[in-house]
Amino acid sequence: MIHIPLLIGSIGSTAALIAAILAMFEKDLLKAIVLSGIESIFTAFLLVVLLAPDLLIAYVAVGLGINSVILIYALLRGERYEE
Amino acid sequence: MTLEAIMWYYILATLMGLGAVGLCGMVCRPHMIKKLLMLTIFSDAIELIAVLAGYRISATQPPVYPGGVIQGFVFPNPQEAANFANSAVDPLPQVLIVTAIVIGLAVLLFLATLASQAGRKFGTQNLNKIEKRGE
Amino acid sequence: MIDQILFWFGVALLFMGGVLDVIASVGMNRFRNFYLRLHAATIGSIGGGVYPLVGVAILVLGLDVPSTFKYYITGSALISALIVVLTSPAGSHILAKAAHKSREVLPKPAIVDRLKEKEVNEE
Amino acid sequence: MVSLAELNYVLPAAISIFTLAMVIYTYRVMKGPTVPDMVLALDALTVDLIVLFMLITLYYGTPYLAIGAIPLSAWVFILDIFVAKYLLEAKKK
Amino acid sequence: MKSSTHAAISVTVALIFALTVAIALIKLGFAGPWVTQNINLANMFLTGVPVPHSCCFSASPEVVTSVIWDERGIDTFYETSVLFLAIIGTLYVLAGTFKARPTPEGMTLIVRVISKLVAPIIIVVSLSVALHGHLTPGGGFQGGAIFAVAPVLLLAGWGSSKLLSLGFERDTLLSLRVTGVLLIALTGIGTLIIGLLKGVNAYVFLNQPKPQAPIGYLGWISTPWGNIVLGGTLILLNIFEFLAVAAGFTLAILAVDSSGGGKE
Amino acid sequence: MVKSIYAYLIVGLILLGIYILYTGSVSMMELILGAIVGFSVAYIFTDEWIKKPSKLNLRRLSILIAYALKYFTVIEAKAHWSVVKAILSPKPSLKPAIVRVPYRVSDEYAIVTIANSITNTPGTVVVDVSEDKKALFVHWLFAEVTEDEEARKHISAEFESWAKLIFEG
Numbered sequence: 001m002i003h004i005p006l007l008i009g010s011i012g013s014t015a016a017l018i019a020a021i022l023a024m025f026e027k028d029l030l031k032a033i034v035l036s037g038i039e040s041i042f043t044a045f046l047l048v049v050l051l052a053p054d055l056l057i058a059y060v061a062v063g064l065g066i067n068s069v070i071l072i073y074a075l076l077r078g079e080r081y082e083e
Numbered sequence: 084m085t086l087e088a089i090m091w092y093y094i095l096a097t098l099m100g101l102g103a104v105g106l107c108g109m110v111c112r113p114h115m116i117k118k119l120l121m122l123t124i125f126s127d128a129i130e131l132i133a134v135l136a137g138y139r140i141s142a143t144q145p146p147v148y149p150g151g152v153i154q155g156f157v158f159p160n161p162q163e164a165a166n167f168a169n170s171a172v173d174p175l176p177q178v179l180i181v182t183a184i185v186i187g188l189a190v191l192l193f194l195a196t197l198a199s200q201a202g203r204k205f206g207t208q209n210l211n212k213i214e215k216r217g218e
Numbered sequence: 219m220i221d222q223i224l225f226w227f228g229v230a231l232l233f234m235g236g237v238l239d240v241i242a243s244v245g246m247n248r249f250r251n252f253y254l255r256l257h258a259a260t261i262g263s264i265g266g267g268v269y270p271l272v273g274v275a276i277l278v279l280g281l282d283v284p285s286t287f288k289y290y291i292t293g294s295a296l297i298s299a300l301i302v303v304l305t306s307p308a309g310s311h312i313l314a315k316a317a318h319k320s321r322e323v324l325p326k327p328a329i330v331d332r333l334k335e336k337e338v339n340e341e
Numbered sequence: 342m343v344s345l346a347e348l349n350y351v352l353p354a355a356i357s358i359f360t361l362a363m364v365i366y367t368y369r370v371m372k373g374p375t376v377p378d379m380v381l382a383l384d385a386l387t388v389d390l391i392v393l394f395m396l397i398t399l400y401y402g403t404p405y406l407a408i409g410a411i412p413l414s415a416w417v418f419i420l421d422i423f424v425a426k427y428l429l430e431a432k433k434k
Numbered sequence: 435m436k437s438s439t440h441a442a443i444s445v446t447v448a449l450i451f452a453l454t455v456a457i458a459l460i461k462l463g464f465a466g467p468w469v470t471q472n473i474n475l476a477n478m479f480l481t482g483v484p485v486p487h488s489c490c491f492s493a494s495p496e497v498v499t500s501v502i503w504d505e506r507g508i509d510t511f512y513e514t515s516v517l518f519l520a521i522i523g524t525l526y527v528l529a530g531t532f533k534a535r536p537t538p539e540g541m542t543l544i545v546r547v548i549s550k551l552v553a554p555i556i557i558v559v560s561l562s563v564a565l566h567g568h569l570t571p572g573g574g575f576q577g578g579a580i581f582a583v584a585p586v587l588l589l590a591g592w593g594s595s596k597l598l599s600l601g602f603e604r605d606t607l608l609s610l611r612v613t614g615v616l617l618i619a620l621t622g623i624g625t626l627i628i629g630l631l632k633g634v635n636a637y638v639f640l641n642q643p644k645p646q647a648p649i650g651y652l653g654w655i656s657t658p659w660g661n662i663v664l665g666g667t668l669i670l671l672n673i674f675e676f677l678a679v680a681a682g683f684t685l686a687i688l689a690v691d692s693s694g695g696g697k698e
Numbered sequence: 699m700v701k702s703i704y705a706y707l708i709v710g711l712i713l714l715g716i717y718i719l720y721t722g723s724v725s726m727m728e729l730i731l732g733a734i735v736g737f738s739v740a741y742i743f744t745d746e747w748i749k750k751p752s753k754l755n756l757r758r759l760s761i762l763i764a765y766a767l768k769y770f771t772v773i774e775a776k777a778h779w780s781v782v783k784a785i786l787s788p789k790p791s792l793k794p795a796i797v798r799v800p801y802r803v804s805d806e807y808a809i810v811t812i813a814n815s816i817t818n819t820p821g822t823v824v825v826d827v828s829e830d831k832k833a834l835f836v837h838w839l840f841a842e843v844t845e846d847e848e849a850r851k852h853i854s855a856e857f858e859s860w861a862k863l864i865f866e867g
Contacts, residue, residue: 002086003086003087003090003140004353004356004400005397005400005401006087006090006091006094006140007090008356008360008393008397009090009094010090010093010094010097011360011363011364013093013094013097013098013101013131014097015364015367016097016101017097017100017101017104018371019367019370019371020101020104020105020108020124021104022371023108023120023121023124024104024107024108024111024112024117024121028376029114029116029117030376030424030427031376031379032116032117032120033116033120034370034376034379034380034383034420034424035370035371035379036120036123036124037383037420038367038370038371038383038386039101039124039127040123040127041383041386041387041390043127043130043131044390044409044413045390045393045394046094046131046134047131047134048394048397048406048409049397050131050134050135050137050138050172051138051142051144051145051172051401051403051406052134052145052172052177052180053145053147053405053406053408053409053571054145054147054177054181054498054499054571054572054573054576055130055134055177055180055181055184056406056408056409056571057408057409057412057563057571057572057576057579057580058181058184058185058575058576058579059130059184060409060412060413060416061412061576061579061580061582061583062184062185062188062579063123063127063184063188064412064413064416065412065415065416065419065579065582065583065586066188066579066582066586066683066687067123067188067191068419068420068423069419069423069586069687070191070192070195070687070690071116071119071120071195072423072424072426072427073195073199073690073691074115074116074119074195074196074198074199074202074208075116075208075427076199076427076430076431077198077199077200077202077203077208078114078115078116078198078199078201078202078207078208078209079207079208079209080431082112082113082114082117082209083113083209083211085468088468095456095459099452099455099456100452102448102451102452102455103445103448103449103451103452104448106444106447106448106451107441107444107445107448109444110440110441110443110444110447111440111441111444132455132459136459137476139469139470139472141470143401143402143403144401144403145403145405145406145571146480146497146498147405147495147496147497147498147570147571148484148495148496148497149284149286149287149403149404150284150286150495151286151495151496151566151569151570151663152286152569152723152725152728153566153569153662153663153723153725153727153728153731154657154659154660154661154662154663154725154726154727154728155659155660155661155725156495156569156660156661156663157660157661158484158485158486158493158495158661159484159485159495160485161481161485161488164480164481164482164484164485165481167480167481168472168476168477168480168481169471171472171480171497172472173472173473173476174476174479174480174497174498174501175473175475175476175479175501177498178498178501178502178506181498181502181575182502182509182510182513185513185514185516185517185575186513186516186517188517189516189517189519189520189521190520192520192521192524192686193520193523193524193527195690196523196524196527196528196690197527199690199693200527200528221342221343222343225343225347229351232351232355233354233355233358235392236355236358236359236362237358238778238782239358239359239362239389239392240358240361240362240365241782241785241786242362242385242785243361243362243365243366243369243385243389244365244785245781245784245785246365246366246369246382246385247365247368247369248785249785251794252375252377252378252381253794253823253837254792254794254839255378255381255382256381256823256837257781257820257821257822257823257839258385258781258785258820259381259382259384259385260781260817260818260819260820260823261778261781261782261820262362262366262384262385262388262389263384263385263388264774264778264818264820265774265778265820266362266385266388266389266392267388267389267391267392270359270392270395271391271392271395274392274395274396274399278399280342280343281342281343281344281345281348282342282343282344282345283345283402285723286404286722286723287404288722289722289723290404290405290407290721290722290723291395291398291399291404291407291722292722293719293720293721293722294395294407294408294410294411294720295395295407295410296719297411297555297559297716297719297720298391298410298411298413298414300555301411301414301415301552301555302388302391302414302417303818304548304551304552304814305414305415305417305418305548305552306384306388306417306418306818307544307813307814307817307818307824308418308421308544308545308548308814308817309384309417309418309421309422310381310384310421310817310823311542311544311545311813311817311823311824311825312421312422312425312541312542312544312545313377313380313381313421313424313425314377314823314824314825314837315425315542315825315826316377316424316425316426316428316429317375317377317428318825318826319428319429319826320428320429320431322375322376322377322428323375323377323378325794325796325837328794328795328796329793329794329795329841329844330795330796330797330841330844331795331796332796332797332798332835333796333798333825333826333835334796336798336828336835405570405571408563408570408571408572411556411559411580411720412556412580412583415552415556415583415587416583418548418549418552418587419583419586419587419590422541422545422549422587422590422591423590426538426541426590429538429539430538430539542826542827543806543809543810543827543829544809544810544813544814544824544827547806547807547810548810548814550743550746550747551747553743554709554713554739554740554742554743554747555713555716557739558713558716558717558720558735558736558739559716559720561717561735561739562717562720562721562735565731565735566721600742600746601742659725659726660725662727
């Protein structure tokens with residue numbers, strides 16, 4: 001029987017990689033923040049799959065919540081489009 | 084090589100690709116916020132590689148003893164502890180990574196406020212434009 | 219007996235939610251405009267999120283596992299369902315309002331648009 | 342009492358349904374032409390992932406993985422509000 | 435340098451990085467999917483932490499938090515200090531730009547009421563996570579980070595003047611933060627002071643008595659209704675860390691928000 | 699800070715219940731810790747949550763529960779079915795429009811209940827709230843009518859009568 005967590009884990013890591021590549025080539029910074037949000041959410045998903053609940057709580061509260069808020073505040077001062 | 088090993092190596096390869104993307108974006112892109120985003124992606128990749136190294140497919144439990152209640156918890160005997168250790172994942176990478184998350188947040192907080200002050204001072208957060216202005 | 223009923227009721231809710239979730243994700247791709255996708259997203263969060271969470275909370279109660287396991291999962295599932303019920307409509311609403319007011323997306327196929335009339339009157 | 346083994350007939354099907362929905366939502370987030378579209382799809386994706394967390398918890402048979410669901414469901418709201426705040430404030434200047 | 439040179443250098447560096455990680459993982463013998471046993475150090479912690487009379491007993495079933503606050507306690511204290519310094523640095527960089535802001539424009543009644551309803555629920559959950567840090571996953575830092583979600587919600591819905599009227603003022607938060615860090619340090623050197631006074635051997639961040647150091651904190655209380663598990667220093671350190679992190683994050687978010695939104 | 703002891707007790711008990719539900723075990727120690735946590739958080743938030751403590755009673759609570767039961771079974775099922783049909787049919791007949799729906803309640807919880815009920819049923823989403831004109835602007839997927847009062851009859855008349863029973867009157 002196939003090992004389900006590793007299977008959906010590999011789907012999640014592929015999605016994270018694609019999101020990171022898209023975020024790197026994106027010119028619109030707000031879109032890049034949302035795309036890196038996808039990357040972060042699949043990171044949290046992989047932490048569940050790899051059995052790390054302590055890290056999961058710390059990561060969800062910090063890596064998802066506070067990081068995006070701080071970056072959006074910082075973006076309010078600059079310009080939205082790169083180049 | 085079993086199917087599980089192939090999937091494990093596939094996850095490792097995508098995570099290394101994630102780290103490479105983060106590093107490349109940190110160097111290539113001129114916008115400060117883009118650099119910060121790529122920094123978070125890079126640190127995510129490093130964390131996940133460390134956690135993946137501690138994972139075994141025969142494990143079914145996180146490194147926390149089940150049944151933790153504040154009143155009425157009975158400490159296990161050595162036999163139960165040995166059984167538990169056979170079915171739990173490695174706690175050491177997780178311990179190291181909790182610290183890494185905190186430090187990463189501290190760095191990001193400080194750098195983001197610096198970027199916001201730079202935006203206030205120069206009117207832009209694009210490093211190319213700031214460099215041109217200095218000439 | 220009561221355990222069997224609880225378990226299969228929870229499983230039924232879970233699968234109903236799963237089917238609704240897939241339908242919502244298909245609708246997300248079939249609808250053409252942001253304002254139409256809002257309705258698909260509502261199905262995704264209520265039909266595909268709250269009902270399966272309640273289903274999981276009920277399903278666990280019928281299982282033969284230690285009571286700490288049971289009540290822990292039931293509690294987390296119920297509280298997250300409560301938070302989703304409260305916050306998901308407010309999130310959709312503020313997003314729609316921001317998209318409309320900043321002219322980021324225009325409600326293109328629309329019979330009438332009273333909100334735009336109101337904004338035009340005020341300006 | 343229903344034993345935990347009986348759940349193993351049900352869980353693979355449920356997990357595969359929600360994973361299918363997850364993949365389609367992810368496609369929508371990456372494709373979405375405007376920012377509100379992406380955030381909306383990200384909301385639905387997050388709610389879908391919360392259910393998936395619960396199912397993986399049941400699959401492993403350990404309660405403690407369910408703990409991340411609550412901050413995750415609060416995070417959705419925060420991202421909505423802050424993107425809306427950005428759109429409203431950036432339009433003004 | 436041209437941007438193409440940048441790109442070439444960065445791609446090379448990234449590939450070298452990936453190869454290094456791969457070689458390190460494979461050659462140094464880290465676990466792969468085929469391994470059925472953890473490494474010896476991990477087994478030592480997994481079998482030692484909750485079992486009385488073993489090498490590294492911490493009176494707690496949570497291995498991760500025990501290692502963080504017991505075996506690596508001084509390291510974690512420095513990490514908390516780094517976060518403290520980062521928040522002080524943020525305040526310093528943003529100095530002179532603070533002003534309290536009323537309700538942000540565009541936030542409607544629905545968002546305001548919902549944020550006000552959800553915030554206490556989040557706070558209660560975060561306190562539960564912090565108070566059970568030595569029993570279930572979580573701990574002081576995780577609880578504090580979840581707590582910070584509630585001020586963010588209130589800030590988005592109501593503006594910073596509401597937070598100030600609820601009692602989240604800057605000086606209060608700063609003093610709470612300092613108190614938290616100081617109490618962590620005091621708890622850490624508490625055994626050392628008692629050992630000096632009594633004339634026995636003791637270590638910094640010592641939780642339970644060890645063969646060479648016969649003093650320690652209270653691990654559990656036996657009552658007729660069962661043990662009440664306290665985990666020695668763990669519960670104290672979790673509470674103080676919760677105080678420090680929650681106050682610090684609220685302070686940082688408040689400072690970033692009240693230093694103005696758009697360009698000036 | 700706390701104006702009414704009665705409201706304070708009720709909010710504290712609600713928060714204690716949430717603590718116990720989340721923790722998942724009931725014992726003497728948990729109850730003591732939960733009471734400390736719940737009542738200290740309630741001390742900050744009571745005045746925010748409850749403006750008129752005299753309105754709290756069991757009759758309103760039972761109406762609220764009855765409404766929640768009816769809403770999550772009957773009303774949601776109908777609304778889901780109509781939108782699912784629109785998604786699955788090859789050529790859906792959609793008539794999207796943003797209509798104005800006036801409301802006649804004044805309590806803030808009542809307004810939010812109406813708005814969230816409207817948004818949570820697929821097919822209608824509240825786009826904006828005008829507090830001075832007392833109207834909700836609703837994006838409606840199947841707009842049969844566009845006049846204010848007619849739209850109110852179709853969309854929010856039922857929710858409004860329930861909300862009046864629960865929070866006013």
